[in-house]
Amino acid sequence: MNDIKDTKSFKARLGLFLTYLIMFFFTVMAIYPLIWLGINSFKTTTEFQLNKLGFPKDWVTVNYTDAWVRGKFPHLILNSVIYTGITTVVTLVFSFMAGFAFAKIPHKATKFLHGSYVIGLLLTLQSIMVPLFLIINWTGLYNTRLGVLIPYIGIAMPIGIYLGTDYIKSIPDALVESARLDGATYMKIFSAIIVPMAMPVAVTVAILTVTGTWNEFMLINILTSSDALKSLPVGVQKFAGALSSDFGKQFASLVIGLFPMLLFYLFFRKEITKGVAAGAVKG
Template sequence: MNKIRKSDFHPALRLFVYIMVAVFTILTLYPLYWLSISSLKTNTEFQINLLGWPQRPTFSNYPTAWRLAQFDTLFVNSIFFTATSTLVIIVFSLMAGFAFAKIRSKATSFLHGSFIIGILLTIQSIMVPLFLMSIMVGLYDTRLGVLIPYVGMGLPIGIYLCTEFIKSIPDSVVESARIDGASYFRIFGSIVAPMAKPVAVTLAILNVSGVWNEFMLVNILVSRDALRTLPVGILKFSGALASDHGRQFAALTIGLVPMVIFYLIFRQQITKGVSAGAVKG
């Protein structure tokens, strides 16, 4: 490996770089630190001791916030929507990706192209018609009414990545299985799908972080408390109890921890997934 010659960079420049990196690090760590220590304070203490370490740290905000914000419901819903949509997106994308990549058809350029345009479509552009449609067909305020749009939103990038991946599998693999008399579904199930594990992992990572944090769609398509997800529930709780600092911060901490753990465990895969998913345009 080529080593950098220190002399190539002026010391002042190196100092500048260090300062920038340090500033960003502090700006991330300090608010999180402030949030966690504030969640351990009672309201009385928070008012007299804004920034310091709590004199009498108490975890009592956590059970109260958990109960008031109905975190068990929120977690169940978030896990349900995230897991189900991710699974369905992976299966549908692999199936369609296999057809687009390995079965010759005149329809492919049109169908595949329609998904590629979808990469650029955002929830915002379909939010109002989706809301009106979900009322018309009676899917407003139902689990299915949230799940179907989540699957639809994840498909464009899923199909793009799966098609590209399956194209890289040699045609001869499919052809020789055809000659042996295997049906396309058999080839899909026992050859292509197992080979596509890396792209499935990328898709799972992209979709889990997308759906887990998604706010706008659930906020619009659901009004019942029983169907709320974490972001919606947390915002509602924190808006209603804006002056109840300790509990608000406890609720924010509860909302923050799962994603941070997920990130620290799957850091490598997330990094890979993000750069693979950056194909807009």
């Protein structure tokens, strides 16, 4: 019996060791490129070409100041914050209101309407870019913030409605029915019961919307021509053109572009972990 217990204990320890070893390997693989990028952002182009892996002899901080000014990053970051904030808030409100209606308010048109929204998950951005541009141009919204925000919200809502509807379906119908018997309106039920209980999956939708909107590059280029309306990824892309040979400024611009997302994950890592786990279980 002791031999069997010792064997099981050894296998358990070996399995745990291998698990941590694999996790450590993938952690290094994920972190090393960021460290390499950060180190090389302080090199001149000549030093980078001569030494791509080592530390710089002289830490050139002017790469960041030049990239910050040439890329017009203050204005682009503000635009990204506006687009991301408005898109996320509107997507959450509309998606969960629609999800509540689809899950808890019976109607003949529910299946059709729900299906018409969710089918948006099957559409790729490449397949709708041309008709979307034509519609935005025809409505006179080209080169306006509204012309950017409407497609962003429309693209984000299908996944929000899909996750929100499935999650709200798991909330007991008895809660809604008892609230209705007490005279509560659907709006009151939504704000007082549904929203607090659906908060975990709302975090999941918010994460997907924030990351998707913040990193979006193709639509903002198609729907706007003015630099005043561009977002952060466009500023980073500028350094891949005329300044493509200046590696120090290229890397500095990439670090500037990555930094807001790194801060987002750093400050909200607990909420992100809880939200993704809840969304995975309920979705």
